[in-house]
């Protein structure tokens with residue numbers, strides 16, 4: 587199984603190749619810039635910050651340390667998911683991390699809002715969030731999933747139509 591450093595190197599190499607291919611066909615493809623930026627940003631986040639190996643977050647793992655002191659937020663994820671189990675499946679695996687992060691974000695947002703309310707300061711987090719255009723959302727999803735799938739391929743895990751069953755068997 588490749589180390590975190592090797593996973594990052596593989597992901598960056600493939601991104602470099604994809605960028606070169608895109609550059610060669612940029613006139614035909616003509617992606618709007620926000621879409622390309624969303625894809626690359628999301629891919630990089632999935633390469634450095636939100637990786638399948640966060641299922642080891644109860645120990646030391648490279649992507650966890652990239653969060654700095656916020657790395658402890660991933661420790662419960664490491665407790666919940668055994669290494670290379672459900673976290674390392676093609677469809678559900680990446681989704682578990684997004685849902686986990688969304689849950690953590692909701693709790694933190696709620697706590698911040700409650701604190702502001704307690705202090706008598708006005709803050710409406712929901713008012714400041716605006717949904718991005720649909721093609722940007724798709725680019726974000728694809729960039730993230732591409733980075734996760736490359737990690738799985740490097741781990742020697744191939745697409746599987748029954749991820750839940752497979753995860754149980756691997757454990």
Ligand SMILES: [Zn+2]
Pocket residue numbers: 638639674737741
């Ligand atoms: Zn892995």
